[in-house]
Amino acid sequence: MIFGTFARSAEEELVSGDAYLIKEIEDGWLIALVDGLGHGIAAREASLKALSIIDAYVSEYGPQVDLRDALRLCHNGLAGTRGAAIGLCHLDLKDCIWSSLIVGNVTLFVFSDERLSPIPAAGIVGYRVPKIVHVAKWPYYAGDTLVLHSDGVKEDYSMDFPVGDGGVSVRQAAELIGKKYGVKTDDATIIIGR
Numbered sequence: 159m160i161f162g163t164f165a166r167s168a169e170e171e172l173v174s175g176d177a178y179l180i181k182e183i184e185d186g187w188l189i190a191l192v193d194g195l196g197h198g199i200a201a202r203e204a205s206l207k208a209l210s211i212i213d214a215y216v217s218e219y220g221p222q223v224d225l226r227d228a229l230r231l232c233h234n235g236l237a238g239t240r241g242a243a244i245g246l247c248h249l250d251l252k253d254c255i256w257s258s259l260i261v262g263n264v265t266l267f268v269f270s271d272e273r274l275s276p277i278p279a280a281g282i283v284g285y286r287v288p289k290i291v292h293v294a295k296w297p298y299y300a301g302d303t304l305v306l307h308s309d310g311v312k313e314d315y316s317m318d319f320p321v322g323d324g325g326v327s328v329r330q331a332a333e334l335i336g337k338k339y340g341v342k343t344d345d346a347t348i349i350i351g352r
């Protein structure tokens with residue numbers, strides 16, 4: 159997989175309350191996007207804390223990651239912070255399976271044969287998350303394109319340009335969408351992988 163990203167803070171802020179991680183692990187990838195509640199320094203504090211928890215967990219477990227365990231660790235670790243929306247995605251290239259878990263306003267979709275978009279669970283990591291959070295799983299096919307973005311990027315767009323072979327690069331695609339659909343009043347982050 160090759161990834162492209164676009165990230166910028168809300169117009170009136172110097173730092174972004176969004177944070178992301180794209181980590182190559184044995185036989186796959188772990189991609190995480192965290193949107194700390196609100197924006198500014200307190201939001202950034204929450205998102206960076208979540209990110210360091212996820213990074214440490216994934217570094218330890220590698221391909222054996224359990225997204226529910228990662229969520230539980232974040233939920234406990236974020237107590238006392240603003241809290242955050244979190245999107246976690248694991249691509250297992252050995253068994254060719256995507257897994258994802260999302261709590262709050264983070265959007266994930268994968269362009270495969272069709273457009274797949276797992277439904278996020280309601281909640282704020284650090285405050286309240288449902289007892290059981292669904293982990294979506296579906297097959298990976300070579301050429302699948304992943305798009306993961308925070309709610310600072312408007313959802314009402316279609317990806318009306320080709321990515322990859324003969325089209326724009328994932329980096330260009332992330333920048334195009336981020337600039338065109340980014341909301342000025344919120345931190346905007348988008349990750350595209352293919």
Ligand SMILES: [Mn+2]
Pocket residue numbers: 193196308309310344345
């Ligand atoms: Mn946001």
